[in-house]
Amino acid sequence: MNKPDWIRIAPVTDIPVREGRAVKIGDLEVAIFNLGSDFVAIENRCPHKGGPLADGIVSTLGDSVTVTCPLHNWRVCIDTGAVRKPSAQNACVRTFAVRIKDGLVMISKAPAAAEQEAAA
Amino acid sequence: MRQRLVLIGNGMAGVACVDQILKHGAPFDVTIFGDETHVNYNRIMLSSVLAGEKEFDDIVLNDIDWYRKHGIKARLGVRIEAIDREARTVAGSDGSITPYDKLIFATGSNAFVPPIEGSDKNGVFVWRTLDDTRQLVGMSGPGIKAAVIGGGLLGLEAARGLQVRGCDVTVIHIAGHLMERQLDPTGGSYLTQKMNGLGVKVLTGKSTKAVLGNGHVEGLRFADGSEIDANLVVIAAGIRPNSGLARAAGLEVNRGIVVSDHMETSDPNIYAVGECTEHRGQLFGLVAPLFDQGKVLAAAITGRPGEGFQASAPAAKLKIMGVDVFSAGDLDESKPGTESVRFEDPSLGIYKKLVLRENRLVGVVLVGDASDDHRYVNWIRTKEDLTKQRRHLLTPPPAADAGFDVAQMADSETVCGCLGVTKGAIIEAIHQHGISTLGQLKDRTRASTGCGTCAQVCQSILKAVSPEFEEEKAKVMCDCVRFNQEQVREMIRTQRLKSVQEVLDIYGNGIGCEICKPAISYMVDVAWCGDHDEDRSARYINDRVHANIQKDGTFSVVPRMRGGVTTPSELRRIADVADKYKVPMVKVTGSQRLDLLGVRKEDLPKIWEELGMPSGQAYTKGLRMVKTCVGSEFCRFGTQDAIKTGVELETRLENLFSPHKTKLAVVGCPRNCAEATVKDIGLIGQDGSWQVVVGGAAGKGVRKADLLVTVATSEEAIEAAEIFFQYYRENASYLERTYDFLERLGIEKVRRETIYAADDVRAGLIDRLRKSKARSYDAWLEGRQPRTTQFVQISPIETWSSV
Numbered sequence: 001m002n003k004p005d006w007i008r009i010a011p012v013t014d015i016p017v018r019e020g021r022a023v024k025i026g027d028l029e030v031a032i033f034n035l036g037s038d039f040v041a042i043e044n045r046c047p048h049k050g051g052p053l054a055d056g057i058v059s060t061l062g063d064s065v066t067v068t069c070p071l072h073n074w075r076v077c078i079d080t081g082a083v084r085k086p087s088a089q090n091a092c093v094r095t096f097a098v099r100i101k102d103g104l105v106m107i108s109k110a111p112a113a114a115e116q117e118a119a120a
Numbered sequence: 121m122r123q124r125l126v127l128i129g130n131g132m133a134g135v136a137c138v139d140q141i142l143k144h145g146a147p148f149d150v151t152i153f154g155d156e157t158h159v160n161y162n163r164i165m166l167s168s169v170l171a172g173e174k175e176f177d178d179i180v181l182n183d184i185d186w187y188r189k190h191g192i193k194a195r196l197g198v199r200i201e202a203i204d205r206e207a208r209t210v211a212g213s214d215g216s217i218t219p220y221d222k223l224i225f226a227t228g229s230n231a232f233v234p235p236i237e238g239s240d241k242n243g244v245f246v247w248r249t250l251d252d253t254r255q256l257v258g259m260s261g262p263g264i265k266a267a268v269i270g271g272g273l274l275g276l277e278a279a280r281g282l283q284v285r286g287c288d289v290t291v292i293h294i295a296g297h298l299m300e301r302q303l304d305p306t307g308g309s310y311l312t313q314k315m316n317g318l319g320v321k322v323l324t325g326k327s328t329k330a331v332l333g334n335g336h337v338e339g340l341r342f343a344d345g346s347e348i349d350a351n352l353v354v355i356a357a358g359i360r361p362n363s364g365l366a367r368a369a370g371l372e373v374n375r376g377i378v379v380s381d382h383m384e385t386s387d388p389n390i391y392a393v394g395e396c397t398e399h400r401g402q403l404f405g406l407v408a409p410l411f412d413q414g415k416v417l418a419a420a421i422t423g424r425p426g427e428g429f430q431a432s433a434p435a436a437k438l439k440i441m442g443v444d445v446f447s448a449g450d451l452d453e454s455k456p457g458t459e460s461v462r463f464e465d466p467s468l469g470i471y472k473k474l475v476l477r478e479n480r481l482v483g484v485v486l487v488g489d490a491s492d493d494h495r496y497v498n499w500i501r502t503k504e505d506l507t508k509q510r511r512h513l514l515t516p517p518p519a520a521d522a523g524f525d526v527a528q529m530a531d532s533e534t535v536c537g538c539l540g541v542t543k544g545a546i547i548e549a550i551h552q553h554g555i556s557t558l559g560q561l562k563d564r565t566r567a568s569t570g571c572g573t574c575a576q577v578c579q580s581i582l583k584a585v586s587p588e589f590e591e592e593k594a595k596v597m598c599d600c601v602r603f604n605q606e607q608v609r610e611m612i613r614t615q616r617l618k619s620v621q622e623v624l625d626i627y628g629n630g631i632g633c634e635i636c637k638p639a640i641s642y643m644v645d646v647a648w649c650g651d652h653d654e655d656r657s658a659r660y661i662n663d664r665v666h667a668n669i670q671k672d673g674t675f676s677v678v679p680r681m682r683g684g685v686t687t688p689s690e691l692r693r694i695a696d697v698a699d700k701y702k703v704p705m706v707k708v709t710g711s712q713r714l715d716l717l718g719v720r721k722e723d724l725p726k727i728w729e730e731l732g733m734p735s736g737q738a739y740t741k742g743l744r745m746v747k748t749c750v751g752s753e754f755c756r757f758g759t760q761d762a763i764k765t766g767v768e769l770e771t772r773l774e775n776l777f778s779p780h781k782t783k784l785a786v787v788g789c790p791r792n793c794a795e796a797t798v799k800d801i802g803l804i805g806q807d808g809s810w811q812v813v814v815g816g817a818a819g820k821g822v823r824k825a826d827l828l829v830t831v832a833t834s835e836e837a838i839e840a841a842e843i844f845f846q847y848y849r850e851n852a853s854y855l856e857r858t859y860d861f862l863e864r865l866g867i868e869k870v871r872r873e874t875i876y877a878a879d880d881v882r883a884g885l886i887d888r889l890r891k892s893k894a895r896s897y898d899a900w901l902e903g904r905q906p907r908t909t910q911f912v913q914i915s916p917i918e919t920w921s922s923v
Binding site for chain 2: 005007008009010013014015016017018019021022023024025026032049050051052055056057058059060061065066068070071073075104109
């Protein structure tokens, strides 16, 4: 597992609660969401037709918190990156570990789960 | 050997009878003579044609293919003038002589015109046929003072149609109260109150003596010497059997053609059916018994005479200007041993009376709520002793379920009076064809495809009989909020909830989804007339950045061009913006506007600023545009100023949200160049008036808009559109287009609750619309003072050396 290499992104206040914002880091676009209690980050590209997930509505499906792609309503789990709807899809988007420090959102190339393990 | 069967009269009773004869598979060569030039249509529905709800095509019962398919020779526009019973021939008005083996009279009835001086003046009509209806439509409109002589069913239907066409209507009735044959005086006065409430004046106890005017009608004078102004008069004073031809042929005729229990006349080769008949001294005016007659006749003429015809107790279930009226049996309270049980609620306009004789029901009158009619008809029929049920005569026992009522109906009882479908026929069809929906039932039996008042009963029978039947449940919004929209609206109002999050926290799972959040966003906005806590996280991206997201994540920009009118300087700015921001596509839309496609989110505020035009709301569920035609300012044919009216209408409704997108059009003449008849709301200019139409569609499906009202001025037309728009905003489900809304509610209900609603109800709708409008604003102004990072892609403070 990669060791997290944290970079500072933006002040937490730049991302309104329950909304997402796109961040371009080199060739990569990341969607960062403010869930009120915490922040999450996933690749800003729906596996279906490349829709901008940062523009989607935060939603729920069963026990998962998802984001609904604005183009065709695919729902992607924002914790695991797995497509939850349509359910037959086996697709996944990349996730990124997020941490808040000194009022700034920081992300790492490591997947979200790695940060949770590190925290645990 | 094939017999020659001739039917005189191409109306509902006669053709339905022939249809029955064909079902017996009898070897007849059938010829039908009709003096009207039209195929068989549903005469009951002429009132809907008059009221602009239906076109002729909608009320056709048997199209020309039906005649062809059954090898029937249809001689339309030919009147039979004489019958030679010895030679067994009929002589037509075209000079033809047609031989018959069997002859059926189905000549129907004529309008009764009472002796009124001057009733031959221009502008005085009877109302019986499609052609009469078309003439009335042509004569009616705003500014026309219409007088309807006759306060029976036909007169009230005429009044309704003329009122919808914009006329100022007065009903004149000779008896002391309306519909005196069906209602008692109290029931009549309830109906009068309802009519007055809907804007129709009613004069009772008035005998019309003379039609005033010089050539064309100008007014009426009554027996008491009083007069009223009128420039259109409809005489609806009743009908008389059309039996002159039969009398001239030497058949036995009293008031109608006398028929036996098997519909035979005094000549063994001649039968009669329908309103022209007289059976055991009784005449007929309602359609249901006539279908029974047809069946009896069909059985007799094909040599299988059964029990014969028995006229049932007269029962009439009617909807008059949206008011339910039901009457059955004997209402005479003067006979010994008679008592009556009543219920009255003046505020609701509900009146019920049961006439009992020795604890048995003999008659019933219902006004304002006729939902229990089958219970009462059954009690009258069975002559059941009601002693045990005295406590529940007017309200059903509480435990009764929906199937209770229909279970009590006899199989032979007619459910659909328009098409003559019995309960037994419906049940048979359900079992035989595995029917489980009302749509399938309509398709198979045609039940409830006439006036539609029996749809509820059909539904109940389906529910009771069909194993697969599943009632259309009021759907919950989604898994997050397990209530239906109606309930959520109610919660927002009663709990005074002003934000989406409050609703989700209290009634949902606290997070929501893309289905419930935009819906609740809309509901709190409308419930509080824009004075809600706006939460952009609950809005779809289009409503966060006020532009329409495209497949590549870019956006489209459509500035508002009210009425489709622009200026050279606007066009220059649009061109400049398109050049400067390298907009990949500039497109003229179907809404008479220009669309700049392929704009990056970050560029939106700058583009709006440089355009200097307001948002066209082309991205949202709200008022989109008002299309217009050129109108009277420039067009050679224009009769109304469509552009000015359209621009004004758009100005009044722009920036408001609605359950789904709302598209409007205003046209200056009936040529309809801006397609107002397929818009959510359309204004159609005519010479001296406007028609306001609603619920049109030209999308996935095509639906012609329903006529809401006809008014004289453009201000009245705009106000009618405003009232309807607010009614739609408050009552439709989220994502329900006006055309689905209209299909669900029906135009009658919408009219009753909008333009014909009480003054305070109309004023309330307008008031709430104005409040919302006052709080609304041009969304593109947000470009000047954006919310937090509303339009930006965030630039990271740091970046990885490699990703």
